[in-house]
Amino acid sequence: MRYLPLTNTDRQAMLAVIGAKSIDDLFVDVPAEAQLAGPIAGLPNHASEMAVERHFSDLARKNMAASHHPFFLGCGAYKHHVPASVDHIIQRGEFLTAYTPYQPEIAQGTLQMLFEFQTQVARLFGCDVANASMYDGSTACWEAIGMAGRITKRHKAILSSGLHPHYVSVARTMAKYTGDNLDTALPTLTPTTDSARLLDAIDGETSCVVVQYPDILGRIEDLSAIAAKAHEHGALLIAVVTEPVALGAIKAPGEMGADIVVGEGQSLGVGLQFGGPYVGLFACKEKFVRQMPGRLCGETVDAEGKRGFVLTLSTREQHIRREKATSNICTNSGLCALAFSIHMTLLGEKGLRGLAQVNHALAVQAADRLTQISGVELVNDSFFNEFTLRLPKEARPVVRALADKKVLGGVSLGRLYPNTTDLENGLVVAVTETSSAEDIESFATALQEILS
Numbered sequence: 001m002r003y004l005p006l007t008n009t010d011r012q013a014m015l016a017v018i019g020a021k022s023i024d025d026l027f028v029d030v031p032a033e034a035q036l037a038g039p040i041a042g043l044p045n046h047a048s049e050m051a052v053e054r055h056f057s058d059l060a061r062k063n064m065a066a067s068h069h070p071f072f073l074g075c076g077a078y079k080h081h082v083p084a085s086v087d088h089i090i091q092r093g094e095f096l097t098a099y100t101p102y103q104p105e106i107a108q109g110t111l112q113m114l115f116e117f118q119t120q121v122a123r124l125f126g127c128d129v130a131n132a133s134m135y136d137g138s139t140a141c142w143e144a145i146g147m148a149g150r151i152t153k154r155h156k157a158i159l160s161s162g163l164h165p166h167y168v169s170v171a172r173t174m175a176k177y178t179g180d181n182l183d184t185a186l187p188t189l190t191p192t193t194d195s196a197r198l199l200d201a202i203d204g205e206t207s208c209v210v211v212q213y214p215d216i217l218g219r220i221e222d223l224s225a226i227a228a229k230a231h232e233h234g235a236l237l238i239a240v241v242t243e244p245v246a247l248g249a250i251k252a253p254g255e256m257g258a259d260i261v262v263g264e265g266q267s268l269g270v271g272l273q274f275g276g277p278y279v280g281l282f283a284c285k286e287k288f289v290r291q292m293p294g295r296l297c298g299e300t301v302d303a304e305g306k307r308g309f310v311l312t313l314s315t316r317e318q319h320i321r322r323e324k325a326t327s328n329i330c331t332n333s334g335l336c337a338l339a340f341s342i343h344m345t346l347l348g349e350k351g352l353r354g355l356a357q358v359n360h361a362l363a364v365q366a367a368d369r370l371t372q373i374s375g376v377e378l379v380n381d382s383f384f385n386e387f388t389l390r391l392p393k394e395a396r397p398v399v400r401a402l403a404d405k406k407v408l409g410g411v412s413l414g415r416l417y418p419n420t421t422d423l424e425n426g427l428v429v430a431v432t433e434t435s436s437a438e439d440i441e442s443f444a445t446a447l448q449e450i451l452s
Contacts, residue, residue, distance in 0.1 A: 005046065064403060066272055070439035072366070074386045074430020075216065075411045076137065076164050076242040077275075078267045081434055086269050086342045095338055110334065111309035114297040117341040124247050124344075125239075125261040126254025127283035132295040133337040134280025134329060137264030138170040141210065141240050143282065143293045143327055144260045145171060148208035148236045149180060150291050150326070156205045161185040161194045162215025164242060165416050171210075180207075186417060189390055189426050191381040193221050199229050206235040208260075213239050213253055214246055216416070217379060217428065218386035227257025236260060243267055244281065245432075246384040248356030260284040268347075269339030279336035289313070293327030355433060359385035363431040366440045370429070373448045379426070386430040388413070391451070395427040398450055405446040 011023065020026060027035065039045060047055070071079050089095075094109030114132040121130035134140040145157045157175075159168060159182055168184055175182050183201055185194060198209055209230050214220045227237040239253030241263030253261045265279040266272075284292055290313070298312030347355060363385040371378050375392030391398060395412035402409035413426030431440070 005049075064406070064408060066408065069406045069408055070435070070442045071408045072410050072429045072431060072435065072439075072443060073408050074243075075416065075428050076166065076264060077272060078243055078245075078385075078430055078432055079272055079434050080245065080267050080432050082269055082271045082339075082343060083346055085346065086339050089342050090335060090338050095335075108309055111297050111311065113338050113341055114295075114332070114334070115299055115309050116345070117337045118297060120341060120344045121265075121281050122283050124244060124252065125241070125263075125281070125283040126252025126256075126258075127261055128254075128286035129289050129292070129296070130281070130283035131292055131332070132297055133265070133332040133334070133340075134262075134282050134294055135333060136278035136280045137240070137242055137262065137266075138164070138167045138280075139329070140262040140264075140280035140282045141167045141238070142171050142174045143329065144238045144262045145180065145208060145210065146174075146178065147260060147284075147288070147291050147293065147326065148238060149178075151236065151288060152207040152234060154205055154207035154235070155180045156183065157181070157207055158183040158198055158201045158209045159185075160198060160209070160211040160215065161187040162217060162219060163210055163212045163240060164216050167212075167240065186420060187215070187217060187413075187423070189217075189379050189388065189413075189423060191219065191379060193219050195221060195226060198226055202226075202229050202233050202235060204233055206230070206233055208236040208238050210238045210240060213241055214243065214250075214384050214386065217388040217426075218383040219380055220250060220382045220384065222251075223253060223256040223258060227259075231257070238262065241281070243384065243386065245352070245356055245359060248352040248354075249360055249384060254283070254285075259288065265336070265340045269341070269343030270336050277333065277336055279333040279340055291326055293329050295332050356384070358433045359431065362433065362435055362440070363387060365437070366429065366431045366435070366443070369440055369444045370447065373444065373451060375451060376447070385432055386428060389427045389429060391425045391427055393451065394424045396424070398427065398447070401450045402443075402446055405449070407443050407446045409443050409447065 296313035
């Protein structure tokens, strides 16, 4: 956004139009104790555009850019190589000018892309149907829980301890206003997931079981038994995928009985992008399609029999009566979904499987090398491109020390789960095709120096 300062004359003109005497009149509803009494200490009242740009450029240079150093961060956001052709294609006029189609059938380029996107997501997740995307993985997860409640007429959701804590946090926030009961737990630094806890907790009041696959520690397990037990009691299984590249190597959740599969598509086409934006993925069994939130694009023929695309389903408040709406989600992440679809198309099925193999091979190489360091143990007995290490000391200061050595060396579980001493020695390491053998060795060398 451009920096556009206003003069006092500009402000007075705008206040006159809306009938306010002063800027203070705009804040009469804000309690006095919540208002600033004067200027913020250390912050100038105004500066020129060039001065502001220079100042923020100086601040930005203090950051460590992901592309400049060995990078092993993950936990829901992954650094993959995005081909330059993705950025080129998303800027073509067929797509860019029709970003939000309020008369959707006019925007055939956008609708066709979304139709292809839906097909790719449905095939990737092993489901019958997918929507035109959500805002991000965490909100898609909550929408799935809400959808399960509408289908089962129940309000007890059992969340795996391996579900990303940010996803759990979003669900807790929303559940405050819906009355849903969330059964949650903290993960443990063991190779075993909490599937036994999930199976024991499923009963006739359960609406859904939510399991991340692979989970927050990178562990992978067969979901079939949980799906069977859930279905036996009339509940649904929701699978959450934060790393879609993994599905190029492991079995799709839908093929193991998952009723709804949601996730984050940032890995493909979108990139890290300074923490956003993201693109939520949402798919389900066909029999549940009318309870699915968001938009659904379909294929048809026009009056002349030519292939065309339409907005088939849009169960949101803007289009239908609020009491009939499945969600207040008002759009889809169109541009990010386009980037995802382009990257998937460029890869193809063979390319995705090849990319997954490279990721896994490099992760195995990294795990083998890092566990050669005295005191470092591998928690997982299975993983894709992300695994958890148990360090001989607290992981948070180790991560800071690694950064000082120009290595972005993983995410400490103590940061994700503050004040949880049982997890403070856990370090989650993600390895992708962007991590070279030299990067892995740099990581290992720096870690050994810090721990010695």
